[in-house]
Each structure stands twice: as structure tokens, then as C-alpha cells.
Amino acid sequence: MSSVITISKLAKHYQVPEREGGLKAAVTSLFKRKYRTVKAVDGISFNIEPGEVVGFLGPNGAGKTTTLKMLSGLLHPTSGEVRVMGYEPRHRSHDYLRQITLVMGNRNQLTWDLPALDSFDLQRAIYGIPVDQFKQTRDEFIELLELKDLVNKPVRNLSLGERMKMEFVVALLHRPKVLFLDEPTIGLDVTMQRRIRTFVAEYNRRYNATVLLTSHYMADVEALCKRVIVIHHGRLLFDGDLSTLVRQFSSYKTLSLTLPNPEVDLVEYGEVVSREDGRVTLRVPKAQTSQVTARLLSDFQVDDLTVEDAPVDDVIDQVFSQKE
Amino acid sequence: MKRYIEYFLATARISILSQIQYRVANYFYMIGMIAEPVIYLVVWSTIAKQLGGVVGGYTAGAFAAYYIVWTLVRNMNIVFTPFGWENRIREGELSMSLMRPVHPIISDIAYFSGWKVVVIILWIPIAIFLSWVFKPTIEFTVMKAIVFFIAIWDAFLIRTMLLSLLGMITFWTTRVSAIFDLYFALELILSGRLVPMTLMPPWVQNLSNYLPFKYTFFFPIDALVGSMSTQELWMGIGMQIFWITLGASLLSLVWRVAIKQFSAVGG
Numbered sequence: 360m361s362s363v364i365t366i367s368k369l370a371k372h373y374q375v376p377e378r379e380g381g382l383k384a385a386v387t388s389l390f391k392r393k394y395r396t397v398k399a400v401d402g403i404s405f406n407i408e409p410g411e412v413v414g415f416l417g418p419n420g421a422g423k424t425t426t427l428k429m430l431s432g433l434l435h436p437t438s439g440e441v442r443v444m445g446y447e448p449r450h451r452s453h454d455y456l457r458q459i460t461l462v463m464g465n466r467n468q469l470t471w472d473l474p475a476l477d478s479f480d481l482q483r484a485i486y487g488i489p490v491d492q493f494k495q496t497r498d499e500f501i502e503l504l505e506l507k508d509l510v511n512k513p514v515r516n517l518s519l520g521e522r523m524k525m526e527f528v529v530a531l532l533h534r535p536k537v538l539f540l541d542e543p544t545i546g547l548d549v550t551m552q553r554r555i556r557t558f559v560a561e562y563n564r565r566y567n568a569t570v571l572l573t574s575h576y577m578a579d580v581e582a583l584c585k586r587v588i589v590i591h592h593g594r595l596l597f598d599g600d601l602s603t604l605v606r607q608f609s610s611y612k613t614l615s616l617t618l619p620n621p622e623v624d625l626v627e628y629g630e631v632v633s634r635e636d637g638r639v640t641l642r643v644p645k646a647q648t649s650q651v652t653a654r655l656l657s658d659f660q661v662d663d664l665t666v667e668d669a670p671v672d673d674v675i676d677q678v679f680s681q682k683e
Numbered sequence: 684m685k686r687y688i689e690y691f692l693a694t695a696r697i698s699i700l701s702q703i704q705y706r707v708a709n710y711f712y713m714i715g716m717i718a719e720p721v722i723y724l725v726v727w728s729t730i731a732k733q734l735g736g737v738v739g740g741y742t743a744g745a746f747a748a749y750y751i752v753w754t755l756v757r758n759m760n761i762v763f764t765p766f767g768w769e770n771r772i773r774e775g776e777l778s779m780s781l782m783r784p785v786h787p788i789i790s791d792i793a794y795f796s797g798w799k800v801v802v803i804i805l806w807i808p809i810a811i812f813l814s815w816v817f818k819p820t821i822e823f824t825v826m827k828a829i830v831f832f833i834a835i836w837d838a839f840l841i842r843t844m845l846l847s848l849l850g851m852i853t854f855w856t857t858r859v860s861a862i863f864d865l866y867f868a869l870e871l872i873l874s875g876r877l878v879p880m881t882l883m884p885p886w887v888q889n890l891s892n893y894l895p896f897k898y899t900f901f902f903p904i905d906a907l908v909g910s911m912s913t914q915e916l917w918m919g920i921g922m923q924i925f926w927i928t929l930g931a932s933l934l935s936l937v938w939r940v941a942i943k944q945f946s947a948v949g950g
């Protein structure tokens with residue numbers, strides 16, 4: 360099976376002018392400008408197979424959006440190679456653009472003053488979608504996202520979450536084979552985030568679409584992505600299963616136990632994270648998990664005990680802080 | 684081609700629907716725009732009366748005809764501005780439009796064409812009112828009407844090319860409003876917007892023959908209200924087509940370089 364996305368030693372470097380503060384530096388810079396090279400993306404390589412949903416993670420400024428822009432053809436790489444479905448994105452051929460979509464959480468494609476239905480119609484004309492296919496896809500998406508009562512309202516009267524759902528309909532009406540999603544759930548409440556995730560998962564299942572997703576919400580990543588690619592300072596840190604990332608990088612596990620007396624002092628067993636409704640949560644170094652578990656079971660009458668990996672959020676945070 | 688026509692019509696439809704949403708604002712905008720020609724009209728009519736009824740071949744009625752048609756031509760001249768390009772790049776909207784399989788300038792033309800349909804409809808009652816007040820004199824022929832109709836759309840296309848070319852500067856640097864202002868000042872003098880070109884000194888008239896500006900303003904108005912021969916009318920259309928072709932060719936060249944610049948630094 361040939362890869363849908365192939366990236367090889369991809370780099371994007373910028374020359375950024377810089378000067379010190381003050382009048383003297385300002386005048387000097389008129390005659391002699393100093394530049395600094397910023398390596399936004401610095402030689403990353405990976406492949407993505409058809410139908411995969413991959414989380415693309417990294418802190419702010421890691422190079423995620425730059426990479427997505429190179430994949431969608433908005434930016435030309437400084438060096439390296441990018442191929443998506445055999446196309447070189449930088450040419451932005453119309454055939455290529457008809458098969459991909461880029462959804463950015465902070466950008467919109469809808470016409471502000473009109474009902475979303477009008478924007479859907481425009482999208483049909485832009486992509487030359489056959490009328491029957493258009494109607495079928497539109498109605499399918501409206502049902503999936505429960506938008507029936509909203510599509511006739513002017514977009515300006517919709518809430519942020521409702522608008523984002525409409526954005527997804529507009530972005531996917533032409534049934535793209537590759538989805539680049541850049542922070543698609545940013546600013547949305549938990550319910551709306553969940554709805555969007557379900558929709559992306561369903562679209563991926565129905566159309567076997569390949570998805571590359573960046574998000575700072577780990578719930579998005581956990582729900583959608585089996586595989587994650589982590590970059591930092593433009594370099595690849597990790598490429599593999601999310602579970603492997605957690606195993607590899609987490610230094611502790613979380614023990615939750617229910618005790619008849621939840622107020623008992625447990626400091627010597629680990630870091631007490633919370634005590635709620637008779638349930639105590641402890642953070643224990645990974646290497647000591649089995650030993651601490653055995654001690655707890657022998658020292659107390661434990662009604663229930665669970666051992667879990669550290670939350671993905673914490674693991675990712677740990678990965679980035681280790682690599683600073 | 685069929686796909687492009689369908690796209691063009693769909694975009695124009697969206698534009699018309701958007702403008703209808705703001706019909707009252709549009710109307711006030713157009714009424715506000717009338718202030719400028721009415722001032723010119725009052726000034727020139729007064730001068731004409733003081734000079735025995737005629738200035739440079741224009742009677743008060745001819746001035747009225749010129750400036751009433753002016754109101755429509757001015758609206759037809761509204762296109763996507765260089766300031767819009769600056770904003771589009773700075774706000775990241777260009778990135779989204781580059782993701783669509785349609786050229787952004789084609790989108791602009793389609794969108795503004797739809798707007799023009801609304802403008803023409805809104806203009807009719809304004810023109811009737813101004814005619815009732817200022818009593819224009821106009822010799823109307825079918826030929827003139829046909830040429831005028833073609834000329835106002837050509838003017839729209841010429842100005843789209845020129846202002847888009849100007850907008851391309853913002854791919855390299857922002858805050859270039861001084862350049863835009865200089866352009867608009869030249870256009871004001873050399874297009875016939877301020878006064879009919881035939882009232883300008885001969886050297887200005889001569890200069891304007893070699894520049895595109897008068898084909899966006901003076902020519903369409905004069906085609907309807909003036910006394911050009913059939914040959915002159917079609918020569919004017921020919922010149923408009925020349926400027927559209929030249930503008931489109933230049934724009935195509937500059938766009939290729941500009942978009943490489945954009946793709947190198949992002950936005």
C-alpha cells in the first residue's frame with residue numbers, strides 16, 4: 360500500500376530581521392540590517408497511510424502549522440520533499456485542491472450575512488460537485504451534526520460552536536480524501552468538541568479519508584488518533600502509537616483507590632492528587648507502581664483499586680519540558 | 684468553461700443576496716456618493732450660466748446628463764481595493780482562498796459583478812430623481828446605449844486589473860497607502876471624474892489618451908451623453924479591450940512572482 364502523505368527531510372527556514380531596542384539601533388538598522396535564521400521546520404520525515412488519523416503534536420511554535428501549510432501548498436519548503444497522493448502541494452494544482460481540505464479553527468469560509476445553506480451552494484459551484492452527490496452529502500452532514508434547525512439562520516447569528524460545525528460541512532462537502540485539521544476545536548465547549556470529534560471519526564470511517572490533526576486538546580487526540588507524531592523546535596521527537604508514547608515518556612502512574620476511611624494519611628505511598636467522594640488518587644513513580652500497590656493492599660482494607668497510565672496531557676507536557 | 688460559468692453565477696448570486704441583506708445601508712451609501720457629483724454639477728452649471736450658458740461646449744443640461752450618468756459609472760468603478768489586498772494578506776484570508784480551486788481574482792470579479800447588478804437596480808430611482816431636479820439634455824440612440832452598456836463593464840474590468848496590480852505591492856510590503864493615494868489623485872484628474880476631459884488643458888487631454896484612466900470614467904459617460912461617431916465609439920471599446928488585455932497580462936505575470944513571495948514567507 361503506497362503512502363498518501365510522504366515527507367522526507369522537510370525544512371522551512373525563515374530569515375527574520377532583528378535589532379536591539381533604542382534609537383541608535385533603529386538608525387543603524389536603516390543601513391545595516393541583521394537577519395537571523397529561524398528553523399520553523401528542520402528536516403522532518405514521515406509517511407501516512409490511506410485512512411490513517413494521525414495526531415500532529417507540539418507546543419506553540421513547534422512547526423505544526425508551518426508543516427500543514429507546506430502540505431496544503433500554501434508555503435514552499437526550503438528543502439526536502441513533500442508528496443500528497445502523488446502531487447507536489449506547492450504547485451497547488453486544481454486537481455490536488457479538489458481532493459484535500461484545510462480546516463483552521465480560527466479561519467472561516469462561510470458568508471457572514473447569509474444562511475449557511477447559501478455558502479454550501481457556493482461550495483458546490485467552486486468544486487464542481489455533481490448536484491445529486493452534493494445534496495446527498497449535504498443532507499448526510501446536516502443530519503450527522505444535527506444542523507437542521509440552523510442552516511437557514513444567517514451565519515452571524517450562530518454561536519461559535521454552531522459556526523464551527525457549519526465550517527466542517529463547507530470544508531468537507533467535496534468529500535476530500537485528505538483532511539488537514541489545524542486546531543479545529545479551539546475555543547469550543549466540551550460538548551461541541553465531542554460532537555466535532557465524532558463527526559471527524561465518522562467521516563474517516565465512511566470515506567476512508569486520511570486525517571492529520573493538530574490540537575492542544577488531548578481529548579481530541581485520544582479520541583481520534585491511534586498514531587501521533589510529535590515535533591518540537593521543528594524537529595521530530597516521536598512517531599508511533601499514542602500508547603507507546605505514554606509508556607515511553609510517562610514517569611509515573613495514577614492509582615485510584617476507594618477506602619473505608621479516605622482521610623487516612625497516604626503521603627508515604629505517593630503524591631496525593633485528589634480526594635473525592637471517598638476516592639483517593641495517588642501519583643506514583645512508574646518503577647515503584649507494583650511495590651506501592653502491594654503495600655497499599657496489605658496495609659489497608661481497599662474496596663477498589665485501579666492503576667492507570669498518566670493522562671496524555673501530562674505526558675506530552677513532560678515530553679516537551681524534557682526536550683527544552 | 685461550463686464549471687467557470689456556474690461558479691461565476693453562484694458567486695454573483697451570493698453577492699446579490701449579501702447586498703440585499705444590507706439594502707438600506709447600500710442605498711444610503713449610494714445617496715452619500717451623490718454628494719460629490721451634485722457639487723460638481725452645481726458649480727459647473729453656475730459657471731455655464733454666468734458664461735452665457737455654455738462652458739467648453741457643455742450646457743447646464745449637458746453637465747446634468749454627464750454627472751447623472753457619472754453616478755452610475757462611479758458605482759461600476761468600485762472594485763476590490765489595494766487596501767483590501769493588504770487586509771486580506773494580513774488577516775490570513777488569502778490563505779483560505781488559495782485553498783480553493785479558483786483564482787482569487789476571478790472570485791473578486793464574480794463577486795463584484797453580482798454587486799453591480801444590485802447597484803444598477805438601486806441607481807434607477809436615484810437617476811430619475813436627479814433628472815427631475817437638474818433636467819439633463821441627452822440625445823439617446825440604441826447604438827449609444829449598447830456601447831455604454833459594454834463600456835461600463837469594460838471600465839469595471841480595467842479598474843479591477845489596475846487596482847489588483849496595485850494591490851500586489853502588499854505582497855512585499857504593507858503600509859503603502861501613500862502610493863495608493865498618489866494613484867487615486869492621478870486617476871481623479873486623468874479619468875474625467877473631476878471634470879469632463881474635454882474641459883482639461885490640451886496637454887492633459889493628450890496625456891490621458893495614453894493612459895487607461897479615461898477609459899474607466901470619461902469614455903463610458905461620453906459614449907452615452909456625448910456626440911461621438913459610431914467609429915469613435917467602437918474605437919473606444921477597442922481601447923478598453925486593449926487596456927483589459929494589457930492589465931490582465933501584467934497581472935498574470937506579477938501574480939506569479941507575488942504568490943511565490945507569499946508562499947516563501949506565509950501569511
